[in-house]
Amino acid sequence: xxxxxxxxxxxxxxxxxxxxxxxxxxxxxxxxxxxxxxxxxxxxxxxxxxxxxxxxxxxxxxxxxxxxxxxxxxxxxxxxxxxxxxxxxxxxxxxxxxxxxxxxxxxxxxxxxxxxxxxxxxxxxxxxxxxxxxxxxxxxxxxxxxxxxxxxxxxxxxxxxxxxxxxxxxxxxxxxxxxxxxxxxxxxxxxxxxxxxxxxxxxxxxxxxxxxxxxxxxxxxxxxxxxxxxxxxxxxxxxxxxxxxxxxxxxxxxxxxxxxxxxxxxxxxxxxxxxxxxxxxxxxxxxxxxxxxxxxxxxxxxxxxxxxxxxxxxxxxxxxxxxxxxxxxxxxxxxxxxxxxxxxxxxxxxxxxxxxxxxxxxxxxxxxxxxxxxxxxxxxxx
Amino acid sequence: xxxxxxxxxxxxxxxxxxxxxxxxxxxxxxxxxxxxxxxxxxxxxxxxxxxxxxxxxxxxxxxxxxxxxxxxxxxxxxxxxxxxxxxxxxxxxxxxxxxxxxxxxxxxxxxxxxxxxxxxxxxxxxxxx
Numbered sequence: 013x014x015x016x017x018x019x020x021x022x023x024x025x026x027x028x029x030x031x032x033x034x035x036x037x038x039x040x041x042x043x044x045x046x047x048x049x050x051x052x053x054x055x056x057x058x059x060x061x062x063x064x065x066x067x068x069x070x071x072x073x074x075x076x077x078x079x080x081x082x083x084x085x086x087x088x089x090x091x092x093x094x095x096x097x098x099x100x101x102x103x104x105x106x107x108x109x110x111x112x113x114x115x116x117x118x119x120x121x122x123x124x125x126x127x128x129x130x131x132x133x134x135x136x137x138x139x140x141x142x143x144x145x146x147x148x149x150x151x152x153x154x155x156x157x158x159x160x161x162x163x164x165x166x167x168x169x170x171x172x173x174x175x176x177x178x179x180x181x182x183x184x185x186x187x188x189x190x191x192x193x194x195x196x197x198x199x200x201x202x203x204x205x206x207x208x209x210x211x212x213x214x215x216x217x218x219x220x221x222x223x224x225x226x227x228x229x230x231x232x233x234x235x236x237x238x239x240x241x242x243x244x245x246x247x248x249x250x251x252x253x254x255x256x257x258x259x260x261x262x263x264x265x266x267x268x269x270x271x272x273x274x275x276x277x278x279x280x281x282x283x284x285x286x287x288x289x290x291x292x293x294x295x296x297x298x299x300x301x302x303x304x305x306x307x308x309x310x311x312x313x314x315x316x317x318x319x320x321x322x323x324x325x326x327x328x329x330x331x332x333x334x335x336x337x338x339x340x341x342x343x344x345x346x347x348x349x350x351x352x353x354x355x356x357x358x359x360x361x362x363x364x365x366x367x368x369x370x371x372x373x374x375x376x377x378x379x380x381x382x383x384x385x386x387x388x389x390x391x392x393x394x
Numbered sequence: 395x396x397x398x399x400x401x402x403x404x405x406x407x408x409x410x411x412x413x414x415x416x417x418x419x420x421x422x423x424x425x426x427x428x429x430x431x432x433x434x435x436x437x438x439x440x441x442x443x444x445x446x447x448x449x450x451x452x453x454x455x456x457x458x459x460x461x462x463x464x465x466x467x468x469x470x471x472x473x474x475x476x477x478x479x480x481x482x483x484x485x486x487x488x489x490x491x492x493x494x495x496x497x498x499x500x501x502x503x504x505x506x507x508x509x510x511x512x513x514x515x516x517x518x519x520x521x522x523x
Contacts, residue, residue, distance in 0.1 A: 139436035152464030252434025253485030
């Protein structure tokens with residue numbers, strides 16, 4: 013069975029807030045659910061499937077009760093920031109199998125207001141916890157190894173932030189709207205070698221949501237038609253220390269699965285939403301997905317190649333996690349939302365890709381340099 | 395992290411109890427599967443490669459080289475260098491580099507294990523040789 017063409021993205025909503033000290037996290041989920049339903053032109057009673065991850069207070073049972081839903085299908089897979097890209101794939105599967113017909117996916121939280129809950133840990137706890145692994149230094153190790161093996165430079169990584177900033181200047185909700193230069197990135201303080209502060213994403217409160225449905229229901233609504241045509245997911249870890257290779261991610265497996273199901277290649281993609289927790293995250297994903305060869309990501313991203321209207325592969329035209337929004341330190345949701353805006357022709361006119369009929373939304377979750385998941389969604393305008 | 399850092403005490407469990415008993419003796423153990431011959435770290439009872447339960451403890455030389463590292467410039471306990479070491483026996487492991495100039499670390503550099511105390515069993519760290 014394939015999900016190709018079976019599931020449509022009928023509703024999207026990105027919460028405009030970037031700082032929400034006066035709201036509860038459950039409240040943000042509810043506001044987002046309401047926003048996504050209004051965008052789709054549906055009501056809460058229509059929802060029969062619900063998807064949420066580790067950011068949802070109390071988990072799926074508490075959320076279904078809090079929101080007052082009555083669902084016949086649910087999924088609380090948590091793979092960090094790419095959970096929502098996994099949920100989109102799983103929602104498409106459920107819709108294709110007839111397990112639900114209108115699925116809601118929500119993400120919300122407040123890391124800017126207060127401390128996040130610590131990550132869940134497994135059998136590795138005693139063997140890793142003492143060493144102070146954070147996102148900064150773990151992604152720093154990936155960048156360090158990439159530079160060692162392929163000669164990638166800090167200047168090349170900086171181009172990714174520069175491109176994101178060019179897009180963010182047009183997004184009134186973006187947390188950072190100033191256009192920056194390669195020099196600005198290199199002159200920002202070193203956080204964890206070789207990553208500078210401007211190689212890192214923003215920390216924001218907020219979230220986003222999606223409504224996924226059948227073709228028949230999508231056609232009865234008023235929004236431009238956007239559908240899923242391919243999905244892949246994968247998990248990678250050091251596996252007993254034997255397979256440690258920080259130069260590639262699980263995207264080398266999730267990407268080809270998604271492209272094969274969709275029947276398209278990276279060359280066909282008009283717009284790419286690529287998870288940008290750090291600049292190195294983007295560079296590695298572009299290689300892993302096949303937009304360039306392994307090791308050539310640095311050359312690929314340089315000189316504005318990711319800037320809409322300038323380069324060959326417009327990416328993260330909302331400003332991405334590097335400049336606009338990285339709600340709950342989980343960037344997968346906003347990747348899907350901007351891809352749908354592009355396919356609908358509803359991105360900001362300054363960054364809208366002409367005739368954008370095929371897009372990719374891809375992300376990793378967890379820690380790229382330790383154990384992580386990847387999920388790739390290929391979306392098409394009908 | 396410097397010597398004033400208080401490291402978390404390993405909690406241990408029936409599967410890893412022997413590993414922590416041996417760090418008290420200054421030994422770094424890995425596991426090796428007698429069915430497929432592969433070594434792994436951190437230790438499991440069932441081989442993560444061939445799924446055999448015929449895994450045995452083996453003392454590592456404690457020698458290896460830096461696969462990658464990153465110097466965290468600020469933290470509550472000061473700067474520290476996280477990294478992966480690939481042991482001579484094959485497996486790679488996550489660690490910190492200690493008792494050294496953290497600004498001169500290099501990928502490929504030879505390192506050896508050193509143990510740092512906790513309220514319970516000592517923890518393995520690495521230092522350049």
